[in-house]
Amino acid sequence: MxxxxxxxxxxxxxxxxxxxxxxxxxxxxxxxxxxxxxxxxxxxxxxxxxxxxxxxxxxxxxxxxxxxxxxxxxxxxxxxxxxxxxxxxxxxxxxxxxxxxxxxxxxxxxxxxxxxxxxxxxxxxxxxxxxxxxxxxxxxxxxxxxxxxxxxxxxxxxxxxxxxxxxxxxxxxxxxxxxxxxxxxxxxxxxxxxxxxxxxxxxxxxDVDTALARQRELLASRYEDRLLQELNSKWNLDMQAGQEAAFPDAVVLAADLFEAVGRAAPAHADPAALLRRAHEAARDALYLFGAAHLLHQGPDLVALFPFAAGEAPTLGNPLRAAFAMQAAMAHVLGGDTPGAQPVAMALDLGGFSMVRLQDPLHGDGGFAAVPGPTLHRVQSLRALAREQGWALAVSPDALAVMPESLAVAGREATVDALRAVELLRPAVAGR
Structure with missing residues (x-):
């Protein structure tokens, strides 16, 4: 067994x-x-x-x-x-x-x-x-x-x-x-x-999420550097301090960005970070659609869209830039919430000049807009848009070169012989 x-x-x-x-x-x-x-x-x-x-x-x-x-x-x-x-x-x-x-x-x-x-x-x-x-x-x-x-x-x-x-x-x-x-x-x-x-x-x-976040930051930084290089190569102005650059034909955009940030800042814990994000979002939207220069003019951010000699003026890219900036500001400042005031903007056509400034203590002082009729008119249009509660106002001259498929004319207003027309996105106008 x-x-x-x-x-x-x-x-x-x-x-x-x-x-x-x-x-x-x-x-x-x-x-x-x-x-x-x-x-x-x-x-x-x-x-x-x-x-x-x-x-x-x-x-x-x-x-x-x-x-x-x-x-x-x-x-x-x-x-x-x-x-x-x-x-x-x-x-x-x-x-x-x-x-x-x-x-x-x-x-x-x-x-x-x-x-x-x-x-x-x-x-x-x-x-x-x-x-x-x-x-x-x-x-x-x-x-x-x-x-x-x-x-x-x-x-x-x-x-x-x-x-x-x-x-x-x-x-x-x-x-x-x-x-x-x-x-x-x-x-x-x-x-x-x-x-x-x-x-x-x-x-x-x-670890992978951290590495991806760092990679995104690196790519964003490289994108910004490349964007600035492209813009500098396209709009290079070899100017000495005090020298003026004149653009006979241009579309000028004015937006009360800094005033809008000031209204939204009390509700945020870090107003400086809010201003930085708002400026970066506006800058990216404007540069994306062909803005050559951005200038700080009082409460406004002024964007310049010049035309080459012999080029027919059009409101196409400036209008796209304005709508893109509106969407970006709604996201950053909370303008898409009910009752929130949008950033007021204005567009106008005309000649524009700027000058390079020199700061003896800190070096290059950047560019500043030279006071002129176009700058005065576009800032007045922007103030009227704020007063009327409009998101975007244009002059009749700018309205004449606007592609019909991009926007719809809305209300009109005249203040001190200044006539303005409200522009709306087609989707907004159809509501």
Whole structure:
């Protein structure tokens, strides 16, 4: 009569029911399991598959990691077919996919073919024993080297346990073991490994987000530098301090940007940051549609759109710039909220001059607008637009060169012989 193992001796009534799952089929399940026990198995599987790493601060937007599959794959390595069949029966009943190997060499080959979520390995085996298997597994160059391993052995001395843990094992289960001890060890190790990977993934995600934010800042800075270079190459004025630059034909835009920022500043914690964001948004919108220069004139930001010699004047790009700036200011200053006052703007045609200033203390003082009829008229139109509650006012001369598809003429007003026409976007006019 063949000698029975200690586990078989303790559970003789279960031996006739032990069967190895047929190859290339679904994991073996006992059809005779009572219905009352099935909810317990489902709860155990739910507990096992519950991501324990949520407490680690991993963002909910992070996709689930593939460290534990929907059906965890466990590789069993044991030279004793009875012990292997018993462990396979216990773990398959808990919902795990099981593959078996009779020694360390075969187990390493199976693990390389399909990476398991966890490995249960005996220590005392012919050929490659459990210690050697774990050492070889940890030396793998792929992610296989991180697979958790539980060692099974009847060698319970502390020296043997220390050897197993030093070789790279994650847990140590002495034989003979009870089925619930094996399932508890497997479930605990899978949950712990999932938590570790989610913590690592959270850190990686934060590092990636930080790197992307820095990259966006770098690209934005490069974009601004390139934009300034293009503008300088297009509108380069080689002028000495005090020298005047005259533009016989130009569209001039005036917007009470600084007055609008002053109205919105009391509701913001950092007025300086608000002014900076508003100026940057206005600058980008105006430069995008061809503004050659931006000047600060009292409460107004003045943009210059000059025409080349012989070029027919048109309000196309200046009007697009005005609408783009309105949208940008609504976003920055909260002008899209009910009751908020928009930035008042005006457009006019005519000659325009500016002069380069020199600051003896700080160097270049930038450009300043030379007082003239066009500047006076466009600022008066802007003041009238503010008084009437309009977003954009134009002179009749500017209205004559406006593309009909870009805007719709609205109300009219005349103050001190100054006639102004309100311009609306087609979508706004149709409301």
């Amino acid at each position: 063949p000698r029975r193992s200690p586990v078989q001796a303790r559970q003789p009534h279960r031996l006739p029911r032990l069967r190895r799952p047929p190859p290339r089929r679904r994991p073996h399940r006992r059809p005779s399991r009572p219905a009352a026990a099935r909810p317990r198995l489902r709860r155990n599987r739910a507990d096992l598959l519950q991501p324990a790493g949520r407490a680690a601060g991993v963002s909910s937007s992070l996709p689930p990691l593939p460290i534990i599959a929907a059906v965890p794959f466990v590789l069993l390595i044991d030279d004793d077919p009875h012990q292997r069949a018993l462990a396979a029966l216990v773990l398959s009943s808990e919902g795990h996919e099981i593959r078996e190997a009779s020694d360390g060499t075969e187990g390493l080959k199976l693990a390389r073919g399909k990476r398991p979520d966890l490995i249960v390995c005996d220590v005392v085996m012919p050929g490659m024993n459990g210690y050697q298997f774990v050492t070889a597994l940890r030396a793998e160059p792929s992610a296989l080297c991180t697979t958790p391993v539980i060692l099974l052995t009847s060698l319970s001395e502390r020296a043997q346990v220390r050897v197993g843990m030093n070789s790279g094992a994650d847990d140590y289960l002495p034989k003979p073991f009870r089925p619930e001890e094996l399932t508890e060890a497997v479930s605990s190790l899978l949950r712990r490994r999932q938590a570790q990977y989610e913590v690592i993934a959270g850190k990686v995600k934060r």
